[in-house]
Amino acid sequence: MIFELVLLAATALLILKLLMTKPYKFPPGPTRWPIIGNMLQLKRWGSLPHFSLGEAARQYGDVVGLYSGRVPVILISSLDGIKEASSRDDLAGRPTSIVQTKIDKGDYGVILSSGERWKEQRRFTLRHLRDLGFGKRSLEGIAHEELEAVFDEVDKLSGDGKTGSKNPVCVHDILGTAGINVLWHIISGERYSHSDPHLNKLIDNVKKLITISDPSGGVSVVFPIFTSLFPFWTQLPTFLELRNSLHQFIKEEITGHKKTMDSENLRDFLDIYISEIEKQRSNSTTYFSEKQLVQTCVDLFMAGSDTTFNSLTFSVLYMILYPEVQCKVQKELDIVVGRDRLPSLEDRPNLPYVEATLHEVLRLSSVAPLAVPHSPLYAEKDVEFRGYIIPKKSRVILNLYAVHHDPKIWGDPHNFRPERFLDDNGRVTKHEALIPFGAGKRACLGEALARNNLFLFFTGLVQRYSMTIPNGLPVPSEDPEGGLTLVPKSFKALFEVRTER
Numbered sequence: 001m002i003f004e005l006v007l008l009a010a011t012a013l014l015i016l017k018l019l020m021t022k023p024y025k026f027p028p029g030p031t032r033w034p035i036i037g038n039m040l041q042l043k044r045w046g047s048l049p050h051f052s053l054g055e056a057a058r059q060y061g062d063v064v065g066l067y068s069g070r071v072p073v074i075l076i077s078s079l080d081g082i083k084e085a086s087s088r089d090d091l092a093g094r095p096t097s098i099v100q101t102k103i104d105k106g107d108y109g110v111i112l113s114s115g116e117r118w119k120e121q122r123r124f125t126l127r128h129l130r131d132l133g134f135g136k137r138s139l140e141g142i143a144h145e146e147l148e149a150v151f152d153e154v155d156k157l158s159g160d161g162k163t164g165s166k167n168p169v170c171v172h173d174i175l176g177t178a179g180i181n182v183l184w185h186i187i188s189g190e191r192y193s194h195s196d197p198h199l200n201k202l203i204d205n206v207k208k209l210i211t212i213s214d215p216s217g218g219v220s221v222v223f224p225i226f227t228s229l230f231p232f233w234t235q236l237p238t239f240l241e242l243r244n245s246l247h248q249f250i251k252e253e254i255t256g257h258k259k260t261m262d263s264e265n266l267r268d269f270l271d272i273y274i275s276e277i278e279k280q281r282s283n284s285t286t287y288f289s290e291k292q293l294v295q296t297c298v299d300l301f302m303a304g305s306d307t308t309f310n311s312l313t314f315s316v317l318y319m320i321l322y323p324e325v326q327c328k329v330q331k332e333l334d335i336v337v338g339r340d341r342l343p344s345l346e347d348r349p350n351l352p353y354v355e356a357t358l359h360e361v362l363r364l365s366s367v368a369p370l371a372v373p374h375s376p377l378y379a380e381k382d383v384e385f386r387g388y389i390i391p392k393k394s395r396v397i398l399n400l401y402a403v404h405h406d407p408k409i410w411g412d413p414h415n416f417r418p419e420r421f422l423d424d425n426g427r428v429t430k431h432e433a434l435i436p437f438g439a440g441k442r443a444c445l446g447e448a449l450a451r452n453n454l455f456l457f458f459t460g461l462v463q464r465y466s467m468t469i470p471n472g473l474p475v476p477s478e479d480p481e482g483g484l485t486l487v488p489k490s491f492k493a494l495f496e497v498r499t500e501r
């Protein structure tokens with residue numbers, strides 16, 4: 001009996017040891033606990049993932065090895081580490097999700113695809129979105145129309161308060177559709193009015209989908225068996241319902257396009273893609289399909305709407321918290337653009353202080369703090385990185401937030417100081433550590449569009465309004481909320497149309 005007990009205990013200890021053992025040359029990190037990995041330590045270190053992962057880097061260094069359940073997670077937090085990892089082909093994959101393996105039976109779209117599919121689809125999407133005017137001046141008119149609609153909304157909500165002064169306006173309520181119409185126009189050739197219920201439902205669904213997406217991969221990564229056995233106790237059904245509604249919306253557009261399409265005169269991204277499906281129909285080595293197109297469109301919405309909205313909301317927050325910067329931006333706009341027309345993309349090179357301010361907004365806010373997880377490109381191979389081994393199917397997290405807030409790089413990273421991006425002659429300088437859109441092979445596909453939208457909306461608002469903290473309301477917090485993307489906590493600002501010259 002004693003022998004059996006000893007054997008049982010020894011077996012239990014052996015299993016425990018095996019479950020806690022890390023692979024050969026795994027980067028340094030905290031003790032790996034069976035089943036949960038490092039979930040508890042991370043929760044203890046901070047409520048938002050970029051904070052807890054920042055603490056992991058402080059304790060273990062620039063390359064840390066962690067576990068999310070049974071999945072290895074490699075955290076890279078230094079500028080040179082992130083640049084090196086981002087430039088390497090063998091680390092340009094994405095981790096596979098339970099939705100891809102169990103439901104979609106494939107990694108469709110651009111954001112979460114890997115291998116040859118990703119290479120082909122990213123190249124095609126980027127090329128055609130550029131040709132269609134992504135980030136070009138030709139689309140400025142649509143952004144300006146949207147901006148005018150934002151002005152109408154602000155003026156309506158501001159009204160005249162009881163004492164003749166303006167009412168404070170909740171900033172999150174006015175910037176909802178910023179930039180989406182431009183994107184949707186490139187994809188489908190259509191434009192929606194600011195208040196169109198169709199458009200607002202689309203944006204609402206995208207927001208909800210992003211809210212329930214967890215950068216750590218959530219329960220489905222930590223406990224995949226739990227998700228398979230008890231899907232209704234997880235976020236999976238809600239995720240699928242929201243995603244289906246987006247898929248439906250895009251499928252209807254595709255059906256409409258097929259009916260009216262003229263192959264001699266392709267109007268937009270949907271036309272171009274549908275025609276490519278036809279061309280490649282007999283080529284079994286390519287990945288063009290309607291399912292792929294639908295997911296690519298969803299990806300563009302997911303990646304483009306929240307990030308642009310969040311950055312703009314931060315830009316207004318910083319303007320009311322740092323009125324001296326707002327004044328300098330207004331002064332430069334008054335001199336270069338005046339007040340009789342909206343700022344145009346052509347003005348951009350002549351507005352260095354504005355440009356430096358937008359750089360600083362992107363740095364300090366870091367709206368995509370942990371980028372999108374990378375993984376070895378081909379899921380069957382381990383990868384060597386800086387003397388460590390990154391096991392196949394690891395999640396590789398690039399902590400952009402840590403780089404943007406590193407005192408060794410910026411000196412005073414927590415201050416909002418656009419001057420750090422200007423040289424002695426007042427010209428904008430490129431800073432190699434400013435990487436809000438990531439870097440290398442998987443860098444943001446929408447950077448040009450995002451930068452242009454941000455410029456047009458920000459300058460339009462600051463040119464027209466003086467924005468301040470409303471009397472009697474608390475000073476809004478700079479601390480963000482969110483997870484996958486960061487956004488300021490809800491706050492109000494006073495928008496007064498500028499009359500002084």
Ligand code: HEM
Nearest residue numbers: 111303304307308311368371372437438442444445446450
């Ligand atoms: C301020 C706005 C934006 C920020 C800060 C931002 C940031 C990022 C970051 C950090 C990544 C991940 C890079 C990596 O994995 O290493 C990314 C990927 C991506 N972004 Fe953006 N983004 C913005 C706007 C947009 C817009 C407007 C679009 C498109 C309409 C877009 C489309 C994409 C796509 C498709 C990817 C995935 C690329 C790939 O996996 O190959 N983004 N973005």
